[in-house]
Amino acid sequence: MAKDFPTRAENYSQWYNDLVIKADLAENSAVRGCMVIKPYGYAIWEKIQAVLDKKFKDTGHSNAYFPIFIPKSFFSKEASHVEGFAKECAIVTHYRLKSSPDGKGVVVDEDSKLEEELIVRPTSETIIWDTYKNWIKSYRDLPILINQWANVVRWEMRTRLFLRTTEFLWQEGHTAHATREEAIKESETMLNVYADFAENWMSIPVIKGTKSPAERFAGAIETYAIEALMQDGKALQAGTSHFLGQNFAKAFDVKYLNKENQLEYVWATSWGVSTRLMGALIMSHSDDHGLVLPPKLAPIQVAIVPVFKNAEQLAQISETVIPIKKALEAKGISVNYDDRETYKPGWKFSEYEFKGVPVRLTIGPRDIEHGTVEIARRDTLEKEVLQLTDIENKVIHLLDQIQKNLYDRALSFREDNTFRVDTWDEFKKILDDRGGFISAHWDGTSETEEKIKEETKATIRVIPINNAVEKGKCIYSGKPSGQRVIFARAY
């Protein structure tokens, strides 16, 4: 057997890397910092996509698709945007290969140099706004509410599976509005969509808030984010929604004629979540036995494992199981009846635990005799023997319970690891001893934020929305502050 599941606390990253491979989710590919997402992992992503896609459509958005390549000149049009992404771009400079003169392999054909280099999109604001310019003439053309499911490439110095890969999958929404108020409302709406998804589907409690200027998206006026706390005490930004003001409209000259026949620049938002969500899922709920998935996102919600010695026994068990499977499926539950003869029950139990399948039913000769079934839940690892009568509803009820329990568990973890701190010594001590969210006063300046980051590696994760007004003194500078903000070390 390969290495046993590592104990979690010792080295979270190592555990995490082992976990995702063991749980059959992803592995590093031959390409630097990119990931191969295996079928089971991709099935989780497809679930995430399906739910979000519906939410986007329910809020009036449509899907569209824009090119993966962006002419270099587009980038220079919005100053802070280019500054934010310049250091992490993959650039296409040539379009042809030729046989190597030494006969070994191929080399770049220098004659095929592009006149203007193409950037592999790190995000699509520029090419989309260049397109919107042609779509928007009148107030009647607004709003434009578009989402794109795509891959993007950011050549980060350091990669980390799921959390920061060179290529990642995401969705990016790009909207155009006639008024500032409408655009702000849009970014807030999408923030709420993300928060709802995180909490009610992923069972991950999040703090909604705005980012400090230092953490803001390149080119945004305001960045809204949902911030989650992982089991190792580090914060993870799980989704962002940006109010872009008129920055991109001005950079790409996108104007419309209003009802008064006056030309005005349009107002913009963009918002996105990525395969990082899968990292959040893994790091929020998993335990030393493997992945733990919230039922609403689990590709397999119920696994049924028959215990049998021979074909006759299996046939007998199947007679009982197949109607149960059908009844569950009729209620929208995904069921995997694992009647493979090539693996034994114990092996299957472990496998479904690795994969985080929320509910497992086990049926053997003993159960056939008594009209019972063993039901095991992944979140608590508890097992129970139940009567078969009305088993579908019992299972559905349990799935709901697990969904809720995972959220409650994650929430109480976050509460236990959120600290109101008023002294600098305590601030540093908590960060070093246990991590977590620290709610503390901040004087509102970037200088202070930068100093705190230098000294502790902690950053301001969010300024919570609807934050309580509270007079206090900045944890670092001692200057007056009007509210507490959330600090943490982050991924």
Add this chain to the structure above:
RNA sequence: CGGGAUGUAGCGCAGUUGGCUAGCGCACCACGUUCGGGACGUGGGGGUCGGAAGUUCGAGUCUUCUCAUCCCGACCA
């Protein structure tokens, strides 16, 4: 790009001061017994020891160069 570590079978690893045919566990294949928490026995298949050059009678082991991966920083969703 700095600091540290590691590259030996699909995975995880051992391999002594250079020495004989390169090993172990898991996985894989065959047969048998098993099957309610990753079964066991017997037999079997699988290796450019990351790559290149060098030292040597002889290199997985020593030297130089190189490539890759991981961890810690800088950068970031």
